[in-house]
Amino acid sequence: MSKQLQIIGVTSELGAGTRGSSLGLDAMQIASLQYDRSFFLRHPEIRLETVNHHLYQETDLNYAKRLDGIAEMYNRIENVVNQSLRDDQFPLIVAGDHSSAGGTIAGIKKAFPNKRLGVIWVDAHADLHSPYTSPSGNVHGMPLATAIHEDNLECQNNQPEQETIWHWNEMKGPNQRVLPQDLVYIGVRSTETPEDVIMEKYEIPNYTVEEVREQGIAAICKESLDYLGDCEILYLSFDVDSMDPSISEGTGTPVPGGFNEEEAREIVLTLLKDPRFICFEMVEINPLLDKKGNSMAETAFRIFKPVYEQIEAQEQN
Numbered sequence: 001m002s003k004q005l006q007i008i009g010v011t012s013e014l015g016a017g018t019r020g021s022s023l024g025l026d027a028m029q030i031a032s033l034q035y036d037r038s039f040f041l042r043h044p045e046i047r048l049e050t051v052n053h054h055l056y057q058e059t060d061l062n063y064a065k066r067l068d069g070i071a072e073m074y075n076r077i078e079n080v081v082n083q084s085l086r087d088d089q090f091p092l093i094v095a096g097d098h099s100s101a102g103g104t105i106a107g108i109k110k111a112f113p114n115k116r117l118g119v120i121w122v123d124a125h126a127d128l129h130s131p132y133t134s135p136s137g138n139v140h141g142m143p144l145a146t147a148i149h150e151d152n153l154e155c156q157n158n159q160p161e162q163e164t165i166w167h168w169n170e171m172k173g174p175n176q177r178v179l180p181q182d183l184v185y186i187g188v189r190s191t192e193t194p195e196d197v198i199m200e201k202y203e204i205p206n207y208t209v210e211e212v213r214e215q216g217i218a219a220i221c222k223e224s225l226d227y228l229g230d231c232e233i234l235y236l237s238f239d240v241d242s243m244d245p246s247i248s249e250g251t252g253t254p255v256p257g258g259f260n261e262e263e264a265r266e267i268v269l270t271l272l273k274d275p276r277f278i279c280f281e282m283v284e285i286n287p288l289l290d291k292k293g294n295s296m297a298e299t300a301f302r303i304f305k306p307v308y309e310q311i312e313a314q315e316q317n
């Protein structure tokens, strides 16, 4: 069955602790001029309206900053992803900060409430905090906790405000959208104890950069996809900070010891050959933090374009 591909721009950055990731899609579009000038003419994106004006005000929610605005974005993302999937499209999301992915997962489950959803998260971070455990209050560290419906109260460090708890519960929704055993990490190398506790408790696999290099990308991808063998549909979330800061520091929370560009591209392309994938997301490109011109967005485009073209070719077959 062939699907139309739809690029969705979520230029929201409320979940990050530094400013500028809302400019990531624009920076990628500027990068495209060097490599394929008419790419975004041939594949125009739809852009969600954002609420980034929340940044003009101080946030009074300390343990999940600007959660009111982020909850609003979650709803918008959920609705657009749901609609795209119901229209038989393949959504490719380019988002600012990674909190968006919680909304994406909500949208996928809205479209396919009865299908078992597996998630592969290529990232330097586990993004499993809740407002009760977050060390920073930055909501881009929390999207997977909403997806697996996890407050992690046994590791509670914070006393979130009532308003935070209200929005948080709305964002989690009534049910788990992803089972913790249906989650695989690739490249995670910066976590805090509350996240380690959840990863150990549910034995969530994390293929480190070293393991990927030792065992080879094909083997790791196969193992990840086999592990998710009971899942009927899959979602791939790609944070550019899974790559090494030597590529570029144009991302909010760079962590040394990441993948190089070729490895990242091969991982993503190898995984996406599995026809169970119905959605792809790329996040955290921040041109304001880039010390090498527009290098991060250029790298991101050199990954995004082949991803788009591979999915398009697969859908035509």
Ligand SMILES: NC(=[NH2+])NCCC[C@H](N)C(=O)O
Pocket (backbone or CB within 6 Å): 097, 098, 099, 125, 127, 129, 134, 135, 136, 137, 138, 140, 141, 142, 190, 191, 192, 239, 241, 252, 253, 284
């Ligand atoms: N999507 C990201 N870049 N997440 C970074 C999270 C960093 C840290 N674990 C925190 O919660 O603050």
